[in-house]
Amino acid sequence: MGYKILTLSPGSTSTKVALFDDTKEIFRLNVTHPAEELAKFDQAADQFDYRKQVILDALAEQGVGLEEIDAYSGYCGSMGPTVGGIFAIDDTVCDHVMNAGVNHPAILGAPLLHALAQVHGKPAYAVNQPDTDELNDVARITGYPGVYRKSHVHCLNQKECAIRCATEMGKTYEEGTFIVAHVGGGLSVACHDHGRMVDTNDVLEGSGPFAPNRSGDVPLKPVVKLAFSGEHTKKEIDGVIGKTGGLVGLVGTDDARQIDARIEQGDEWAKICYEAMAYQVAKAIGAFATVLKGKVDGIVLTGGVSHDPFFVNYVTERVKWIAPIKVYAGDFEMDALAAGAVRALNGEEGVMTYTGEPSWKGFTMEGAIPEA
Incomplete structure (x- = not known):
């Protein structure tokens, strides 16, 4: 025992x-x-x-x-x-x-x-x-003086899945380079470089690809205009960033199964919005490949949405040229x-x-x- x-x-x-x-x-x-x-x-x-x-x-x-x-x-x-x-x-x-x-x-x-x-x-x-928070200093800088990026990410599941990927490849986590995309209610894509998570989006403060229920990156000036319009409270705007944005705001649900069913029934808006989320995930993976100078041992897809073949296939077609892809669907925390x-x-x-x-x-x- x-x-x-x-x-x-x-x-x-x-x-x-x-x-x-x-x-x-x-x-x-x-x-x-x-x-x-x-x-x-x-x-x-x-x-x-x-x-x-x-x-x-x-x-x-x-x-x-x-x-x-x-x-x-x-x-x-x-x-x-x-x-x-x-x-x-x-x-x-x-x-x-x-x-x-x-x-x-x-x-x-x-x-x-x-x-x-x-x-x-x-x-x-x-x-x-x-x-x-293991970010490289260069990854923290933004173009807005005094606003710096921090690491708020699905660290436990991110690292666990990177460890599993490394083991399958006959490496240790500390020996390899990996890009991991966790897509659940929130969404984090992170770059793992020899045991450190050196760059990622921020799932709490609203950066990176939009998620099933979070806004991700959006153009700043329209949001500032909304914030000062007098028509929305801070709580409402914060809610769109962290709870009711993303697929929830666009198509009314964060359930990938419901969205797949709507797509099968010919719902073109649901299809383009779902594809947009997958597109942004693939784009983030490609961006992090530059952080690793193209030397990526493995790409990992995890989180609940990674159960969905539509999402996995869409991302895979766009990033499979970078490195082998492993799918660990679900939550392994x-x-x-x-x-x-x-x-x-x-x-x-x-x-x-x-x-x-x-x-x-x-x-x-x-x-x-x-x-x-």
Whole structure:
């Protein structure tokens, strides 16, 4: 028998819980939290005891006790920009995330893991945490002084799929160069250069290809005009950027299956909009090939939309000349958390100590404009 790894991912209305034997899944749960229960808490941080008990109850229903767990690994929000890799979760991590001023349940990832792990003195890990930022400095510069690009990307699934692609090719992740496109509700395309994610779009702040429910890059002046027209609130405009733009705004749905059905029924508008998203993904992949000077070992398509042959075929036809294409459709975040813990326990990857110091603090050279 291998190591028993418990993985967690706290979301807005549910907590994902999974148990692995090494990297083999034993069970996976998505424990939903009723709105009336969450309404009892003013802040996400106040949900700690509630979520902890929910997790313990879920494990008890599966007949699993904490004494059986060898290590814990999870989705840990608000650690701030760090390099990618594996961090030991300790008091420093927990204090930082709980006092980061962020009101989202993702901040509970590290404290929950730490509390559970301490019961029997087991290790807890944050693996390729969501605020990982490894961008090259040159990738940060924009033409608007004081506005710099940061990395907000599907880091955990991006890196896991790049690792899988490298393994299939007989390489390690650190030996290869990969371009990964994750297309789910959000969409991120990232350039992986010998173990570092050196360039990407920003899925939170509105850059890159448009996504099923996010606007991506748009011409700036029309948006500025809308913002100052007095006809739209900041919340409405932010909503289009991050929730109701993209395919949702264009065709009324972010469900690729529904769009495929409409295309089959002759809906030309649905077809051109869906093709436009795939077109922009292919264009981003081509752009990142220049970052790697054309030396790309593999192109990876992942995320829920990568289940769709229409989307995959459209992108493949445009980028297959660059490098071999691997498709890992779906979301492998829980698997990635378990795999990271196993690498840490086996000594295959070093475990870092978290200091709270950001991996990027802004440009400090003479002439740099302070961040807006």
